[in-house]
Amino acid sequence: MQGWARELGFSQIGVAGVDLSSAEPGLMQWLAQGFHGDMQYMQAHGLKRARPAELVPGTVSVITARMDYLPQATLGRALEEEDRTGAGPERGGWQAVEFARLERPGEGIVSVYARGRDYHKVLRARLQKLADRIAAAVGPFGHRVFTDSAPVLEAELARRSGQGWRGKHTLVLNREAGSMFFLGEIYVDLPLAPSGLVTAHCGSCQACIDVCPTQAIVAPQRVDARRCISYLTIEHAGAIPEALRPLVGNRVYGCDDCQLACPWNKFAQASTVPDFDERPALSGRPLAEWFAWDEDTFLRRTEGGPIRRIGHERWLRNVAVALGNALRATGDPALRAALAARAGDPSALVREHVAWALAQEPLRAAGSIE
Template sequence: MAGPARHADPGAAIRDKALALGFDAVGFCRAGLAAEARKRLAAFLAEGRHGQMGWLRDRSEQRAHPQALWPEARSVIVLGINYAPADDPLDVLARPDRGGISVYARNRDYHDIVKGRLKHLAQFIAARLDAGVKVFVDTAPVMEKPLAQQAGLGWQGKHTNLVSRRFGSWLFLGEIYTTLELAPDAEGGDHCGTCARCLRVCPTDAFPAPYQLDARRCISYLTIEHHGPIPEALRPKLGNRIYGCDDCLAVCPWNRFATPTADPKLVGRAELTAPRLAWLAGLDDAGFRALFAGSPVKRIGRNRFVRNVLNAIGNSADPALLPAARALADDPDPVVADAARWACRRLERSPEAGGERA
């Protein structure tokens, strides 16, 4: 019996199938990373800027060299899905009694959405093009953003995130490593110019220099990856951001070309768009799990999430939130209790409560 027929133009077949599956951007590159990307990764780790994310260091060799992860790989197919919001994600920052949840986490876990489509595309490649394939989202040791730049999807901006001329800063990424030899796309050029809005807007000064990030000061890292109490010096700078931070993404001028996503799984749920802090502070473990079922927020657990909520309450200057903080001052989790007591001290000293703000 004859094997699967090889397509005359495998790249075109893959691109067409990817778009039909709901991907918005498709590009190809060799299964290797440019020396500059490897150099940046090594410097990032050497400076300890990965913080508690030991997994970045532990598999750095595979991250820096795609063929160290899979020696048979010859090409990388980089896919993007648009998740641009319809509203300004920074509007919530002016509502201190509400919590700011990053745009990407306001609905279904994008890992599941991207991986599901990647698997369908990989099955197509294996069956129609008789090629080996492996699929990855960002839980694997893959340097997604440099690969996306090499594949022509955009460029790494000064905030180190991918920027697209068509989708702005709002692309979820996934990769398929394949044994196919695919013609690479032209690499994405840097179009940041003299703009530095993303650097200036960062509340915690997490960018030591353009194109460099110190995750230890990044609000996304602090609210998601960081275990234990958040350093007190940084807590006031978090404002009401309780899961992630969109500031450096949202201010990028290239977002003016982005079109809001039409995917119902990626449109923010109403209850996760500017939710009330008092309500979130009262969540027990069962309530937390129910609210965030299927959401990426679920993975940090109730205690870390409520820690973030209490930090936001402490920054609210709203004495009406004092009861919510006091109710958690003796929480069984010491990190939650610490954040609650800090929030109480802040609110009790606020002018609105008749005290002086610390």
């Protein structure tokens, strides 16, 4: 089965049992604290996430799969930088290259995973092909494929199936691949032997906690989504809280900081799946360019990708915040002009964020005289 999985682009597969009862108290406490924010579906599904046999009756095992997504170009830029500086080969160099984007406030940042095709579509289709191969070998069997598409405790199932351990940022970490991979599952009615567990290797490191711009990681393995930039720019539909807007920086869709700071991600593997190659329009582009996109352009540039699901209005909301932060950092009149062009936008949500952005005062240079 591992061979079939690799032929389909998966890095590893494993098997977990369906008794997740020990994970239920933590899930209920997280929900009770309101850390899920506006993600009401998390509350609605409740404990069904921890009970695979209730979600899909007849399920007795879960096959889990992971697929690396780091774009070839992302790793390639790091190697080019190493050649230019003569620093020598350093597999973790891609993290420094990505961190450097934060130092260019006029450049927009889209999370690494979202620069290519929507992973839901890619993984779901390939998981189904894997299920078809299994069926051809053992005969018809009951199954259902998931990729972040239903109430499934993906990270917990991945941990229990030997894909890795839960990092302090809650993501699954693998010694050979860091955390730069997608997860998917096949719920099956076949009694399969569970994979062995992997020992945790975070130790005393808390780089992910320390680096979080909004301190959303409130404790090891505990994230308050309401403060998380990924949640705010993707899942949250309303206004971004004003106190958090300056902390968003130039991140427009998602945030990778906790992964960039993780030492294990120096081992992240470049994807072998062309679908995850980054689109030029979504990497290294000026914020003003993105803010000028009309809805048709937005839909065209994001076709088949995960960004499209937030819609044009939220895209503009996010870019407006980033432009306001860039204006404060640089005082560039071109940024002010870009914002002013949408001061009368039809959307009240966009207008509110544009007004906030235009009100940002440029930082005074160090040592300047009043």
